[in-house]
Amino acid sequence: xxxxxxxxxxxxxxxxxxxxxxxxxxxxxxxxxxxxxxxxxxxxxxxxxxxxxxxxxxxxxxxxxxxxxxxxxxxxxxxxxxxxxxxxxxxxxxxxxxxxxxxxxxxxxxxxxxxxxxxxxxxxxxxxxxxxxxxxxxxxxxxxxxxxxxxxxxxxxxxxxxxxxxxxxxxxxxxxxxxxxxxxxxxxxxxxxxxxxxxxxxxxxxxxxxxxxxxxxxxxxxxxxxxxxxxxxxxxxxxxxxxxxxxxxxxxxxxxxxxxxxxxxx
Numbered sequence: 001x002x003x004x005x006x007x008x009x010x011x012x013x014x015x016x017x018x019x020x021x022x023x024x025x026x027x028x029x030x031x032x033x034x035x036x037x038x039x040x041x042x043x044x045x046x047x048x049x050x051x052x053x054x055x056x057x058x059x060x061x062x063x064x065x066x067x068x069x070x071x072x073x074x075x076x077x078x079x080x081x082x083x084x085x086x087x088x089x090x091x092x093x094x095x096x097x098x099x100x101x102x103x104x105x106x107x108x109x110x111x112x113x114x115x116x117x118x119x120x121x122x123x124x125x126x127x128x129x130x131x132x133x134x135x136x137x138x139x140x141x142x143x144x145x146x147x148x149x150x151x152x153x154x155x156x157x158x159x160x161x162x163x164x165x166x167x168x169x170x171x172x173x174x175x176x177x178x179x180x181x182x183x184x185x186x187x188x189x190x191x192x193x194x195x196x197x198x199x200x201x202x203x204x205x206x207x208x209x210x211x212x213x214x215x216x217x218x219x220x221x222x223x224x225x226x227x228x229x230x231x232x233x234x235x236x237x238x239x240x241x242x243x244x245x246x247x248x249x250x251x252x253x254x255x256x257x258x259x260x261x262x263x264x265x266x
Contacts, residue, residue, distance in 0.1 A: 006132050009083070009109040009117045014130060016059045017105045017121035020052040020089055024096065024105070025123040027051075032097060046097055049073050052089035056107065060085055072214045084110045088214040091120075092190030101125070106192040108217030118218030118225075120192045129196040129222050137199050137225035144226040147201040149249025150183075155204035157246070157254065158186040158194045162210040171209060174263045181257060191243075195219025198245045199226035205246030205254050209263055216243055231255065233264055241265075 032046055053073040060067065068079025071087040085107065090096055092103030101124035109117040116133040129144070131137040137144040149155075159175060161168045175185055186203070188194055192215065194206040199222045216238050220230050229251035232242045242264040244255050258264070 005083075005111070006116055006135070010119070010130065010132055012060060012063055013085075013107045013109060013117055013119040014128065016056045017107050017119045017128065019059060020056050020105045021121040021123040021128075023055055024048055024052055024090060024103075028096070046090070046093060048096070049090045049093055052105065053087060056087050056089055056105075057085075070213060072212070082112050086110060086115075086214050086217040088192065088218075091192040091215060092188075095189045100189070102188045102190050102193055104190055104192045104196075106214065106218045108221060110217065115217050115221045118221035120196050120218050120222060122193055122196070129199065129219075131199075131218075131222040131225035133221065133225070135225065137222045139196075139200060144196075144199045144222070145201060146198055146223070146226050146228040146247045147204055149247040150204060152181060152250060152253045152257075154183050155246075155250050155254070156183045156186065157205040157207065157250075158188060158197065158203050159206065160187060160189070160191055160194070160208040160210075164210075167210060170265075171263070174258070174261045177261050178257060191215040192219040195223045195245055198228050198247070199223045205244070205250045207242065207244045207246075207254065207258055207263065209242050210240060211238070211243045212240065220245065234259055 050073050053071045057075045066081040068084035069075040069077050088106040091106050096103040104120050104122040107119045108115045118131045120129045127139050129139050161171050197203045198206050223245045228245050230245040232239045246254050
């Protein structure tokens with residue numbers, strides 16, 4: 001990495017994710033409950049989401065006080081340095097609430113609006129995924145590479161479902177139409193983990209509607225640096241309307257089917 005800023009941002013993201021991951025893993029109360037709801041009564045936030053975000057933003061602000069923040073649990077400051085941290089302190093909150101292992105801490109650093117560093121820590125997997133723009137993607141020290149593209153009917157694809165009932169029902173209809181065209185569909189409950197699984201060759205593709213910047217920023221960069229293609233609707237970047245990540249060769253036919261089936265609207 002010739003840009004001296006990027007190693008600094010990567011080291012800070014790795015340390016912040018490590019600390020938050022330890023807090024979430026080791027500090028989970030036995031009687032953990034719901035602290036609030038977001039988009040619907042089943043879109044929950046726990047006291048641990050809030051504590052993890054405070055830990056991350058406090059650590060990063062101590063080292064880089066001029067940077068901006070965008071966090072799922074409310075952190076939002078513009079900053080003056082041109083760097084903004086995009087944070088999901090606990091991606092997979094419902095999994096975490098129920099004691100399921102698929103959850104992660106996701107931290108990305110954007111410079112002038114472009115993601116340049118991404119870290120996703122999955123403590124229950126004992127894995128930390130990382131990428132720097134132009135520098136490849138890694139799980140700990142192991143280089144990541146997406147799978148060679150199979151025919152679409154042999155592709156294993158993951159998705160997620162929105163917490164708003166009407167949207168979720170439409171997403172289920174899209175999945176039902178997709179299943180006969182694929183090897184199978186999975187649903188992990190964590191967008192960040194799914195994107196890293198595409199990067200690691202554990203999935204051939206992933207798509208979802210309703211993702212926010214903090215769901216996408218780190219995992220999207222990690223997937224791209226591992227050789228995957230990412231986007232939204234044809235010709236667009238990943239967005240709330242649709243996010244798609246897949247091996248080259250799977251990406252375009254999957255994206256075309258999602259467009260045909262109207263995956264981007266209710």
